[in-house]
Amino acid sequence: MSRQTPLHEAHRRAGARMVDFAGWSMPLHYGSQIAEHHAVRRAAGVFDVSHMTIVDVEGPQATPFLRRLLANDVARLETPGRALYACMLNPEGGVIDDLIVYRRGPEQYRLVVNAATREKDLDWLARQAEGFAVQVRARDDLAMLAVQGPRAREQTLPLLPAPLREAAAALAPFQATVLEHPWMAARTGYTGEDGFEILLPAEAAEGLWEALLGAGVVPAGLGARDTLRLEAGMNLYGADMTEETTPLESGLGWTVAWEPAERDFVGRAALEAQRAQGVPRLQVGLVLEDRGVLRPHQRVLTSAGTGEVTSGTHAPTVGRSIALARVPAAGAQDPEVRVEVRGRPLRARVVRPPFVRHGRVRV
Amino acid sequence: MSEIPTDLRYTKTHEWVRDEGDGTLTVGITDHAQEQLGDMVFVELPEIGAGFAAGDACAVVESVKAASDVYAPVDGEVTEVNEALADSPELVNQDPYGDGWLFKMKPAETDAVEALLDAEAYADYLEEEAH
Numbered sequence: 001m002s003r004q005t006p007l008h009e010a011h012r013r014a015g016a017r018m019v020d021f022a023g024w025s026m027p028l029h030y031g032s033q034i035a036e037h038h039a040v041r042r043a044a045g046v047f048d049v050s051h052m053t054i055v056d057v058e059g060p061q062a063t064p065f066l067r068r069l070l071a072n073d074v075a076r077l078e079t080p081g082r083a084l085y086a087c088m089l090n091p092e093g094g095v096i097d098d099l100i101v102y103r104r105g106p107e108q109y110r111l112v113v114n115a116a117t118r119e120k121d122l123d124w125l126a127r128q129a130e131g132f133a134v135q136v137r138a139r140d141d142l143a144m145l146a147v148q149g150p151r152a153r154e155q156t157l158p159l160l161p162a163p164l165r166e167a168a169a170a171l172a173p174f175q176a177t178v179l180e181h182p183w184m185a186a187r188t189g190y191t192g193e194d195g196f197e198i199l200l201p202a203e204a205a206e207g208l209w210e211a212l213l214g215a216g217v218v219p220a221g222l223g224a225r226d227t228l229r230l231e232a233g234m235n236l237y238g239a240d241m242t243e244e245t246t247p248l249e250s251g252l253g254w255t256v257a258w259e260p261a262e263r264d265f266v267g268r269a270a271l272e273a274q275r276a277q278g279v280p281r282l283q284v285g286l287v288l289e290d291r292g293v294l295r296p297h298q299r300v301l302t303s304a305g306t307g308e309v310t311s312g313t314h315a316p317t318v319g320r321s322i323a324l325a326r327v328p329a330a331g332a333q334d335p336e337v338r339v340e341v342r343g344r345p346l347r348a349r350v351v352r353p354p355f356v357r358h359g360r361v362r363v
Numbered sequence: 364m365s366e367i368p369t370d371l372r373y374t375k376t377h378e379w380v381r382d383e384g385d386g387t388l389t390v391g392i393t394d395h396a397q398e399q400l401g402d403m404v405f406v407e408l409p410e411i412g413a414g415f416a417a418g419d420a421c422a423v424v425e426s427v428k429a430a431s432d433v434y435a436p437v438d439g440e441v442t443e444v445n446e447a448l449a450d451s452p453e454l455v456n457q458d459p460y461g462d463g464w465l466f467k468m469k470p471a472e473t474d475a476v477e478a479l480l481d482a483e484a485y486a487d488y489l490e491e492e493a494h
Contacts, residue, residue, distance in 0.1 A: 032456075033427050034402040223401065223427060291449075293405050293425045314404035314427055321405075342423065342430065 005050035006143050006202040010209050014219045022116035024051040026222055033223030037316045040191055040228055041359050044149035044156075045220035046212045051115040054142050054199060055125065058108045059134035066101065066109060069128050071247060071265055073257035077103035081171075081178045083188055087247050087255055088113075088124065089267030093274060094243035095250065097121050098235065100188060102176045110184070110199075112144070114237050128266070143205035145198045147217060148228070150359060152195035153187075159211045160185060160198075168196065190225065192232025192357050230322060231315050233285060233353025239296060240283070240310040240324050246274055249326060251283030251353070281307065282332040285353040286323040286339065287363050290346040294323035294339060301338040301345060302331025309339065317356045318363065324353065365395040365489070368460055372476045373485035376434045379460060382476050383467070387442055391464040392424060392433060392455065395489055400426035403452040408444040408466055415439065415468075417475075422465055424455060433465060437475035443467040 002025035011018065016027035027048065029036060039045045057066060066074040072086035080103050088096045097120075099113045113121045118138075125136045147156045157169055160183070167177040168185035173194075176186035184199040200208060213219060226236070233251075235241055241250035248256070248271060256271060257263070274280075286309070288294050294312030307327030315322040323339070331337065338345035351363040367373075372380040377396035381389040397403070405425040415421045415435035422433035444466045448454060455463035470476070480488060 029401065032402055034404075034453075227427065291405065292407075293430065295430065314425070 003051070005048050006205045007048045007050065007209055010206050011048065011219075014213070016219070016221060019222070021222060022051065022114075022118075024115060026051060027219070029221040029223045030219050033221060033227070034316045036218060036220035036224035037227050039218035040149045040193055040220055040224060041317050041356070042150070043216075043218070044147060044152040044195070045218045045224065046209065047146040047148070047220050047225055048143075048205075048209070049146050049197070050143040050202070050205065052144055053113045053115060053118045053121065054139040054144065055111040055113060055122070056108070056137045056139055057111060057125075057134055058137075059132070060107055061133040062107045062109055065129060065132040065134045067263055068265055069125070070101065071256045071267060071271070073263060074101060074103065074109065076257065077101070079103070080105050080108075081175050083174045083176055083186060085255055087241075087252060088121070089247070089265070089271075090243055091267060091270065093246040093267040093270030095237070095241045095245060095247060095252075096124055096243060098237050098241070098252075102184075102186060104178055110139075116238055141202055142199050143202045145200070145205065145208060145212070146189055146191075146195065147198065147212060148189045148191040148193045148195035150194060152193070152217070155215050155217050156196050156198070156212065159208060159215065190232070190234055191228040192234070192354055193228075193359065227313050227316060230311050230313055230324065231317055231354070231356040233324070233355060235324070236311055245281075245326070246271055246279075248274055248279045249281045249283065251324070279329055281326050282329050283310075284325055284327055284332050285351040285355060285363065286312075286325050286337070286348040287318070287351055287355070288321040288323075288339070288346060288348050289336075292321060292341045292344075292346050294321045294341065294348070299340040300325045300327055300348075301340070302327050302334050304328040304330035307331060315355060317359070318361050322355050322363075323348070365393065365398055366460070367393070367395075367482045367486050369482040371460065372436075372479035372481060374434065374436045374479060375488060378433060378436050380436045380476055380479055386473070387467050387469055388437070388439070388476060389464050389467050390433075390436060391459055393485075394459045396431075397456050397459045397463070400424065400431060401428045402426055403455045406448040406452045406455065406465070408448065409441045411441055411444060413441045415441070424452075424465075435468070436479060437468070438471040439468040439475070441466050441468050
């Protein structure tokens with residue numbers, strides 16, 4: 001039996017096709033995933049992302065703990081209300097998970113990690129927390145809605161509880177509210193568009209959901225979420241990076257905080273060794289020039305050997321098929337490669353993601 | 364519940380076949396199939412003149428979700444393909460039994476369609492498959 005989010009009945013009412021995702025019953029789409037994709041690029045859509053795991057990390061040693069745990073450095077979050085994207089690595093430099101960390105106070109942080117990696121992440125957090133004066137607590141009492149699109153903020157703000165409204169309106173990108181309030185609004189997302197992610201008590205989720213739909217925000221499912229994030233050049237854990245790949249091989253070098261050199265985060269030695277030897281494989285973006293659809297695990301033929309598509313799809317805003325791929329480092333310089341699509345070598349242009357940002361095609 | 368017109372014949376691989384009465388058959392995928400696959404983004408059609416045996420993969424429909432083979436419902440030769448699908452694959456979703464047709468073929472045996480499922484048998488088959 002799959003787990004259900006607090007919005008399960010609301011999805012049924014909205015005509016969702018439900019699928020199992022990481023042990024959760026989740027909406028794939030509500031009729032047309034492409035229409036939902038365009039709604040987010042052009043106006044606003046709302047995603048139920050309550051399956052994501054929300055974890056509060058608090059205590060006198062919360063900062064040193066997270067500086068040890070994460071490859072990005074929470075010391076960059078100088079003031080409460082700021083957020084950071086980071087990878088949690090194993091000692092070999094492989095990615096255990098990617099996450100967003102919000103600084104909530106001097107000694108208070110909130111992590112949002114993936115649903116599919118929940119048990120492994122909570123285990124790892126508990127083990128790594130030994131010896132640190134911190135409490136690690138999964139917040140299963142919270143739901144999470146992502147409202148995304150150029151009109152998302154203006155359509156969401158009037159529906160927020162009064163005390164939160166002004167603070168949410170004032171947020172810069174990658175900031176979150178820090179009020180003593182059961183709701184948290186963050187100007188973050190996974191679509192390449194502006195918008196909010198709202199973390200709120202589970203029992204309040206349906207009210208906000210219905211109010212957003214009433215205001216004309218389009219319900220959007222996991223299908224559109226995937227095409228939007230891929231166009232935005234954002235990695236999907238388990239596809240574009242795993243425990244077998246380092247951030248440097250996954251287009252996530254920018255999330256590794258090398259300075260200060262004395263910060264000894266888990267996986268640092270392995271990453272330094274890989275960097276010194278030369279990273280063997282790199283992530284590239286691909287735009288298919290021939291007709292067809294790029295899909296995960298297709299072979300990519302470069303001048304320096306064979307690579308693999310890690311995520312690929314038809315991209316509704318780009319109007320072509322796009323992909324993220326991992327290729328031999330020297331092959332990443334090729335202007336064009338071939339991808340074996342159903343037995344045929346099709347031409348693909350090598351580009352630097354994102355493919356789309358704020359509604360505009362960039363490749 | 365998906366639509367299953369009674370004047371068509373069906374396969375267990377979810378193709379539909381219309382006997383045009385002029386020695387040709389029109390082939391497409393069923394409403395059930397398009398619903399399962401989701402938004403179509405690419406359709407690859409056979410060459411005109413190509414010959415296929417019943418059950419041969421002869422076309423590909425790709426949705427946002429996955430690529431699926433389309434199988435020749437009977438032995439025969441392709442006589443025409445739906446060119447409109449190159450630019451508008453969504454016709455397969457919008458009108459699977461009409462503008463979303465895939466190709467026409469000339470069957471090797473004139474009464475070949477008789478061996479295919481009728482609407483009732485196909486409906487029963489979908490019912491079975493769901494359980």
